[in-house]
Amino acid sequence: MQPMVLQDTPALAIDNVTKTYTQWQRSGKAKDIIKNMFRPDKRVVTALDHVSLTINPGEFVAYAGANGAGKSTTIKILSGILLPTQGRVSVLGMDPLRDRIPLMRRVGILFGQRTELWWDHPVITSFEWKKEVWNIPDEIYQRNLKMVTQLLDLTDILKTFARELSLGQRMRADIAMLLLHGPDLIFLDEPTLGLDVLAKQQMIHFLKKINKEQKTTVVVTSHDMDDLEEMAQRVVLLNKGTIAFDGNFDELRDALGGFYRIEITTSPKEAPLSLPGMKLLRSEHGSHEYEFDRKIFPIHRVLGNLSEFPQILDVEIKKAPIEDVVANLYLSWKDK
Numbered sequence: 540m541q542p543m544v545l546q547d548t549p550a551l552a553i554d555n556v557t558k559t560y561t562q563w564q565r566s567g568k569a570k571d572i573i574k575n576m577f578r579p580d581k582r583v584v585t586a587l588d589h590v591s592l593t594i595n596p597g598e599f600v601a602y603a604g605a606n607g608a609g610k611s612t613t614i615k616i617l618s619g620i621l622l623p624t625q626g627r628v629s630v631l632g633m634d635p636l637r638d639r640i641p642l643m644r645r646v647g648i649l650f651g652q653r654t655e656l657w658w659d660h661p662v663i664t665s666f667e668w669k670k671e672v673w674n675i676p677d678e679i680y681q682r683n684l685k686m687v688t689q690l691l692d693l694t695d696i697l698k699t700f701a702r703e704l705s706l707g708q709r710m711r712a713d714i715a716m717l718l719l720h721g722p723d724l725i726f727l728d729e730p731t732l733g734l735d736v737l738a739k740q741q742m743i744h745f746l747k748k749i750n751k752e753q754k755t756t757v758v759v760t761s762h763d764m765d766d767l768e769e770m771a772q773r774v775v776l777l778n779k780g781t782i783a784f785d786g787n788f789d790e791l792r793d794a795l796g797g798f799y800r801i802e803i804t805t806s807p808k809e810a811p812l813s814l815p816g817m818k819l820l821r822s823e824h825g826s827h828e829y830e831f832d833r834k835i836f837p838i839h840r841v842l843g844n845l846s847e848f849p850q851i852l853d854v855e856i857k858k859a860p861i862e863d864v865v866a867n868l869y870l871s872w873k874d875k
């Protein structure tokens with residue numbers, strides 16, 4: 540029997556989840572060979588530490604964090620590959636372990652750079668294989684195939700062997716395959732990794748489109764914060780297995796001091812200006828970049844100060860790049 544899913548059921552709910560792993564430690568020394576075999580040291584790693592999180596249907600969420608923060612562990616628990624040590628999870632109102640098969644019919648998962656495509660067959664063969672094995676009704680399959688072929692620009696590669704595709708083409712084909720059964724929720728692990736600028740833009744555009752038009756809930760992990768900011772409305776940042784931030788990207792900037800950048804142009808021979816409350820980041824050929832905290836120095840005050848410098852030819856104010864904001868954040872967490 541299909542589990543019943545209520546209308547207002549969260550797309551996913553993680554309730555106080557902890558996951559620990561046991562790691563066996565073996566030294567590389569020859570004298571420890573016997574000890575390594577029979578009595579290696581044991582270390583318990585807490586990958587997730589009392590994590591609670593709710594994501595509603597239709598949200599596009601970036602799930603980010605430094606290496607080892609616990610992102611993949613979360614996705615593995617949500618997809619029923621791993622059991623939490625403690626706590627409960629529910630995905631589309633179902634238990635990922637107990638309801639694994641019905642759940643997989645409504646969810647799509649793309650794990651890192653791993654491919655689901657048959658290597659020695661044309662892409663379309665993998666798609667048709669999925670249709671048969673998953674028993675996807677012909678009407679749904681044809682509709683989704685048409686949609687992904689068009690939006691992901693697949694016409695030229697459907698008949699090509701998967702092993703002959705470039706990385707960008709393969710990623711497009713993998714994402715297309717993921718969507719053939721029309722999932723309500725997709726987990727994507729690093730979907731833009733290794734893609735060139737154009738392929739990245741296409742991928743981001745596509746994911747935003749299916750989120751908006753098909754109302755697909757999307758959860759993406761990536762180390763590229765710029766990409767995540769372009770895609771997602773909400774960012775959840777993990778630090779050492781706990782949720783350190785949950786909000787939008789502007790709130791994330793504000794949480795760290797509301798940093799903005801200002802680029803001032805003068806004639807090339809002009810020295811950088813001495814501006815109160817501004818940190819000079821670089822100065823070359825009459826272009827001077829400063830950083831300021833708009834919580835301490837509101838933008839109107841900054842602009843007011845600039846009016847005293849007639850040598851200024853042009854001014855541009857922009858938000859600090861989210862990559863830099865998050866790098867500073869990771870650095871501050873490391874020191875704790």
Ligand SMILES: Nc1ncnc2c1ncn2[C@@H]1O[C@H](COP(=O)(O)OP(=O)(O)OP(=O)(O)O)[C@@H](O)[C@H]1O
Nearest residue numbers: 560561562584586605606607608609610611612613
């Ligand atoms: N199968 C495993 N056995 C033992 N320890 C594990 C296992 N998988 C992950 N860990 C540990 O759990 C912690 C979290 O790992 P996880 O892979 O979830 O992090 P991540 O945020 O996905 O990292 P990355 O960005 O590097 O992929 C790490 O300390 C890692 O060493």
